[in-house]
Structure formats: C-alpha cells, structure tokens
Amino acid sequence: MSSAIDTAANDAKRPPYMGYAMAAAGATLFATKGILIKLAYARGIDAETTLALRMILALPFYLVIGAHAVMSQRAKGQQLPENGLLMRAFGVGLIGYWISSYLDFKGLEYISAHFERLILFTYPLFVVLFGAAFFRQPIKPKALLAFAVSYGGLALxxxxxxxxxxxxxxxxxxxxxxxxxxxxxxxxxxxxLIMKVGPQLFTCIAMGAAGIAVILQFLATHPFEAILVSPSLWGLGLALAFGATVLPSFFLSAALKQISAQANATIGMLSPVVTIVLAMAVLGDAVSGTDWLGAVLVILGIGWFTLSERKG
Structure with missing residues (x-):
C-alpha cells in the first residue's frame, strides 16, 4: 500500500515532460501557418477567403474527434459537461480561434510571415500581465528573466x-x-475549462464555434462563388487546416492541461525561430546575422525557463 502511495507521490513530483514536448510540437506546427498563408495570398486571395478555406477543411476533423470524445465519455459512464461549461468553451473558442485568427490573418496581408510571428509572440508578456491583473496569478521572477532574454532577441x-x-x-x-x-x-x-471539459472535447467545441463564425463572416463579406478557388489553393487550405490548425490546436490544449499558461507561452516562443527558417527556405526571405543573434537569444530564454520550471 505504501509502495503505491510512494509511486503516486513520485508521479506527482515528476516534471511534465510530455507537456513541454506537446507545447514545442504545437509551436513548431503553428509556425508553418504564416508561410502557408503567404503562399495563398501570393495566389490572389484575401484573409477572409483563406480563413474560410482553413475552417471549412478543418471542421470535419473536429466534428469526428468531438463525436468520438462524447461517445467515449458515455461508454465510460461519465457525465457530459454542463451546458454552462459548453457555452463558455464556445465563447472562449470565438476569442482564440476566430477573433485572434482573423486579426492575425489580416495582419499578414501587410507584413512578412516572420515579422508577423515576432509580433504575435509578444503574447506571453500579456499572459503574465493579464494573469497577474485579472486572475491573481503570481509573476515568477524566473519567468521575467527568461522574458528579458527572449524579448531582447525579439527586439533585435x-x-x-x-x-x-x-x-x-x-x-x-x-x-x-x-x-x-x-x-x-x-x-x-x-x-x-480544459481541466473541466477535457482537452479533446474543449478543442472541438472551441474550433467548431470559431469555424461557424468564420464561415458566416465569409458569407457576409463575399459572394458564395468566391470560395470556388483553384485546386492548388485547396491544397494549401488543407495543409493549413490539418498541419497548421488541427494538430497544433490539440497539442496546445493537451499541453495546457499539464503545464502552466506561462510555461506554455514561453516554450511557444520557439515558433518565431522556426518561421524564420521556413521563410528563408520556402519564401526566399533574406535573414542577416543580427536575425540569427536574436534567434539564439530567444532559444536561450526558452531553454533556461524550461529547465528551471522542471527543477522548480
């Protein structure tokens, strides 16, 4: 009996390695998003159409996975989340995957993919500040030091x-x-919400809500035939939907269940570096020595924070 208790205690103390790995995988896959969007824009479509393609092709994945999650819960005799929780997940999904995504897609109409990624990943600072201001979350000194190093690189x-x-x-x-x-x-x-609803079901609800909003937005701003694009654009849309949306969204939700929002946000700062490399390889963007120095500082900040979080 005591052995089982000791094992459980050791598991509780064990650093969430899988959470860190899933956060890093999600950040890497999300880094491809700007590249794919830029390739789509180069073929003559706008933010609303690109976002609609993404969601039209992503929604079937979420519907299937969501249905499977519901059936699994019922098979285990577990109660489904209350309607209030489901509605909150719906609303949070609109914030994260519709409003935020639309603003990001619009920004990419004006600036480069790697410049976009650098600005977007100032969000860890907002996570820390808003967490302290509105959610009574403490600001850890080691997080501030990691941010100082990483944001120094981003500033360069x-x-x-x-x-x-x-x-x-x-x-x-x-x-x-x-x-x-x-x-x-x-x-x-x-x-x-992820802790209460579960990462799979939450992600499906959140993305489903955003998908509905995106499609309604497209129909309100464009004629229906505008979605009848070329096969190559549908191919880019599929890559954007599955590789840069479905997979990383589940990685992100699963990571948030195991590690703090601050840790997840800091590890996510790998994404700008991956985007720079892809921008060079795919879009032909020129990257200077100063760019690489900044990238090294970003990686150092992320690495230090992750190691100190494991030891803490």
Missing part, C-alpha cells in the same frame, strides 16, 4: 526587419498586436 529581430517594410507596416503590426492580446486572454480563459 524586430529592429532588423522593421526597415524593410513600407507605410503599411504600422497597420499590419497593429492587427497582429491585437491578435496577440486576444490570444493571451484565450490562453488564460481556456486552461480552467
């Missing part, structure tokens, strides 16, 4: 890339900054 990258864009830079930057703010709120609001 920002400065290097700012001069390469024209007058539209401010418009795109403001769109993406607003996306970062709304996504920070999503992370803080989503974690308690």
């Amino acid at each position: 990258l920002f400065t290097q890339n700012f001069s390469t864009f024209g007058a539209s830079t401010m418009t795109g930057a403001l769109y993406v900054l607003a996306a970062a703010v709304t996504f920070a709120f999503y992370q803080l609001l989503a974690k308690p």
Whole structure:
C-alpha cells in the first residue's frame, strides 16, 4: 500500500515532460501557418477567403474527434459537461480561434510571415500581465528573466526587419498586436475549462464555434462563388487546416492541461525561430546575422525557463 502511495507521490513530483514536448510540437506546427498563408495570398486571395478555406477543411476533423470524445465519455459512464461549461468553451473558442485568427490573418496581408510571428509572440508578456491583473496569478521572477532574454532577441529581430517594410507596416503590426492580446486572454480563459471539459472535447467545441463564425463572416463579406478557388489553393487550405490548425490546436490544449499558461507561452516562443527558417527556405526571405543573434537569444530564454520550471 505504501509502495503505491510512494509511486503516486513520485508521479506527482515528476516534471511534465510530455507537456513541454506537446507545447514545442504545437509551436513548431503553428509556425508553418504564416508561410502557408503567404503562399495563398501570393495566389490572389484575401484573409477572409483563406480563413474560410482553413475552417471549412478543418471542421470535419473536429466534428469526428468531438463525436468520438462524447461517445467515449458515455461508454465510460461519465457525465457530459454542463451546458454552462459548453457555452463558455464556445465563447472562449470565438476569442482564440476566430477573433485572434482573423486579426492575425489580416495582419499578414501587410507584413512578412516572420515579422508577423515576432509580433504575435509578444503574447506571453500579456499572459503574465493579464494573469497577474485579472486572475491573481503570481509573476515568477524566473519567468521575467527568461522574458528579458527572449524579448531582447525579439527586439533585435524586430529592429532588423522593421526597415524593410513600407507605410503599411504600422497597420499590419497593429492587427497582429491585437491578435496577440486576444490570444493571451484565450490562453488564460481556456486552461480552467480544459481541466473541466477535457482537452479533446474543449478543442472541438472551441474550433467548431470559431469555424461557424468564420464561415458566416465569409458569407457576409463575399459572394458564395468566391470560395470556388483553384485546386492548388485547396491544397494549401488543407495543409493549413490539418498541419497548421488541427494538430497544433490539440497539442496546445493537451499541453495546457499539464503545464502552466506561462510555461506554455514561453516554450511557444520557439515558433518565431522556426518561421524564420521556413521563410528563408520556402519564401526566399533574406535573414542577416543580427536575425540569427536574436534567434539564439530567444532559444536561450526558452531553454533556461524550461529547465528551471522542471527543477522548480
């Protein structure tokens, strides 16, 4: 009996390695999003159409996975979440996967993929600030030190890339900054719901809500035939829907169940570095030595925070 108790205690103390791994995988897959969107824009479609393609192709995955989650709960004799929880998940999904995504997609109409990713990933700072201001979450000194190192790297990258864009830079930057703010709120609001609803069902509800809103938005702003795009655009839409939306959204929700929103947000800062590499390889963007110095600082900040979080 005592052996079983000791084992359970050791499991409770064991660092959430899988949570860190899923956060890193989600960040890497999310990093492909801006590249795919830029490829779609190069073929002549706008933010609303690209977002509609993404959601039309992603929704079937979420419907199937959500139905499976419900049937699994019923087979185990578990009660489904109360209607109030489901409605809250629906609303939080609109914040994180409709409003934030739309602002991000609009920003990408004006600025480059790696510049967008750098601005978007200021959201960990907002997670910490909003968590302290509205959710009574303590600000850990080690998180602030990690942010100082990582944001120093982001500042270098920002400065290097700012001069390469024209007058539209401010418009795109403001769109993406607003996306970062709304996504920070999503992370803080989503974690308690994930704990109660479960990561799979929560993600399906949240993405389903966003998918409905995106399709209604498209129909309100575009003629129906605007969705009848070329096969190559449907291919990009499928890659955006599954590889850059479905998979990372489940990784993100599962990671949030095991690690703190601050830890998840800090590990997610790997994403700008991955985007820079992909922008060079796929879009042909030029990256200077200053860009790489900034990237190294970002990685150092993430690595230090992750190791200290495991030891803490």
